[in-house]
Amino acid sequence: MKSDAPLDFDAETMRQMGYRVVDLLVDYWQHLPVRPLGQRADRIALEKLLNEPTPQQPQHFETVLDEFLQKVLPNIIKVDHPRYFAFVPAPNDYVGVLADFISAGMNVFVGTWMVGAGATQVEQVVIRWLCNWFGLPESAGGLFVSGGSVANLVCLAAARQQYPDALTHGRVYYSDQTHSCVARAWRVLGLREEQLCVLPADDNFQIPLDALAEQIRRDRDTGWLPFCVVANAGTTNTGAVDPLNALAELCEAEGLWLHADGAYGAAAILTEEGKQRLQGIHRLHSLAIDPHKWLYQPMMAGCAIVREFEHLRTAFRILPPYLQDKERGAVGVDLCDYGVELSRNFRALKVWMSLKTHGVEAFRQSMEWNLHLARVAEQAIRQLPHWKIVSPATMGIVAFRYEPSDRSAEQADALNRALVDAMLEDGFALVSSTVLRGRVALRMCTLNPRATEADVFETVRRLNQFAQRL
Template sequence: MQPLEWDAETMRQMGYRVIDLLVDYWQTLPDRPIGKRAARATLEPLLAEPTPTAPQPFEQVLDEFLRKVLPNIIKVDHPRYFAFVPAPNEYVGVLADLLSAGMNIFVGTWMVGAGATQVERVVIRWLCDWFGLPDTAGGLFVSGGSVANLVCLAAARQRYPDALARGRVYYSDQTHSCVARAWRILGLREEQMCVLPADEQFQIPLDALQAQIRRDREAGWLPFCVVANAGTTNTGAVDPLNALADLCAEEGLWLHADGAYGAAAILTDEGRQRLQGIERLDSLAVDPHKWLYQPMMAGCALVREFEHLRDAFRILPPYLQDKERGAVGVDLCDYGVELSRNFRALKVWMSLKTHGVEAFRQAMEHNLRLARLAEQALRARPHWEIVSPATMGIVAFRYAPSGWDAARVDALNRALVDAMIADGYAMVSSTILRGRVALRMCTLSYRATDADVRETVRRLSAFAESLTRAAR
């Protein structure tokens, strides 16, 4: 047998062991602590070692992972992980990733990966249909929201030949940092990015935007793109897409929306209502690894005119010339930044087919309801202020004991995040809203229950009261 090969029976045993382990993990997840924030000083000596030379039994390596690695992560798939953006992955999606990695399916060119490419095109078409994008629309899978935004914005920049020299782009201060990073990667200077302070609803202020575009034109800038939010990370806010589409049509601007967090909520009543106008976008980032419950590394860049991506990305080197002959189709390497592309669409395809879309809609409605429940539970207790009501599955709030100044309240709320992590039952995260610290709960897990939410709020209150008492 070759050095890296295994016999069939051993391979089966190794695989069964991993599946058993995963199923046990998920079964016991609600009873486990959320995980811990590990100190670098502990972890470095724990895991430092030179490149292994002598072979070790697989079981031993797996055991080392279980003992040394797993206890030192925070479990983003935990039902009570309400921090940042939860990542509750769905089992069929996990198995699809296993298949895709197992067969190492390449989805860069049609020549090599036709069947997989066609599956990806089908899934992209489903998404485009959900958003009401026309037949000319298309897109592709990327690693996640950051790259999805980058790919879409590259297409936007390509449409405006003067963009690098004197282009200007617009978005609110609630926009995810990956958008500024994308513009930076694409060569825009800081002064070309106009960041507008959001209004009271955490939305982009339309009048200020319009006035800014007018002033910029007069000053010789070329306004060329507005980046809207279709669900912000902070509060779930959605910018007024219809009004932005009117403005961008009038001004000849590309309208992109970052829907990495919120766009998938189009399947729900609340999402449909908030995302009105999404069908008018030039491009949209959406992340199946967030609200479609897929394992990480599944974002999608969608554009109204699929060929605009090709205009931005295609280069044909001699060593790929064979793909241009014979049964030619769509070479997805020509539409984005990656040539070696794995089969990310498989998980969405298998997961949606196995469950049917209605199951996803119900899970999302459950998530939205849990955020409203968290808001109600907070409102029912003293000293909690709702900073942003439940919106697209996110509620933002703070504990504000009467008579405390802003700085003390900020410090107390930051301390609450740490107290919750140390407790281990649930996790929330903090952000800054209108200059003040706010906590946020993002109830995206399909595994979370009403009791999980209620008990999390109860513990938050208990810690808040005890921290307040200790500070007096």
């Protein structure tokens, strides 16, 4: 029943609506493993199904919810499905989901200390936990942003700001395995294409150190100002981590800012494999890390972390008159001064509540399981004739390729691409493809803690079965 205020419901109706949604979600999660992954929908069909003019007449919430369930949900590929091994899976934690509900429900504003002090402090606490995981000093700090793309952008803005001549003749360095959001960030920050030096990765998909050092030297000789290296702390393609210690040596010697994109991989610092691979991470000037990836949080949770928190303020702070009230009285950190957003929701709440509810050990164990599953996948693939491991299990990603002896490399490329389509058609599981060393490869990213060994075996079995038929 609607109350007098046209947008409001009475308390009982609100409760019923909320309970219905919780029941729906719990049911959804319980049945997810036996449901298909969802389909790649046809655009014309979806336009027909969903396009309509702005609704004029009210409908029951239940009716609208049913419409979502009938028309929208089947046309979404479930990135939280335990057999979604494509791209970067996004399994989310129930506590995080509830925290997002609270954050939206109270519409907590975390832009200024004046309005959002408690939430700001929680955000700072979570960032400090992360900084401690990485061994970053007390001066380090950061903030939550929407995800890895913005986290990299925010960190790189701080880097650019520290080098006054960066825009005119600065040059930055990273490998060809680096996520495209880094190139986009530099574009947004005003660097020209020729200022981006992209080095072909070595056989281990890492940035080649000697070539990098040589390039920096040559660039100085020809009038460039080398000012930043972007390292990978877990590439999307293969999970490769660049040699952070060696890069830190080089950047210290050359006076360069060392940033790492750890959007995907940095959280693996909690695991044994991650600790080994991420050695030197404590020496970075800045780091992007996404709790919405490997800390299992609902989407829209990336973090930009810098070694000197003040560098973000230098890069971003502007004080307009309509915000002057925040400068008086009890002042603390105004997070709007440290990034690109003024209106900021309470993204840190999900990580805070999730880590407190489960304890960090539960996360560590889940991540170790993810790493184990990638090794299981690698072993299973190695058993099969005509399949080749292109990159062994690294940080939860294994890359491989079907390469029958009677097909050319180009034909094998087409075959491997077709295998993704066959998986999509089948709906049981999904892997994605990429290009490694110039050839198409498949990759499985085993990041879902609810995935089982049986899920991995059956996915590999089906891939092989489809390969025989193509």
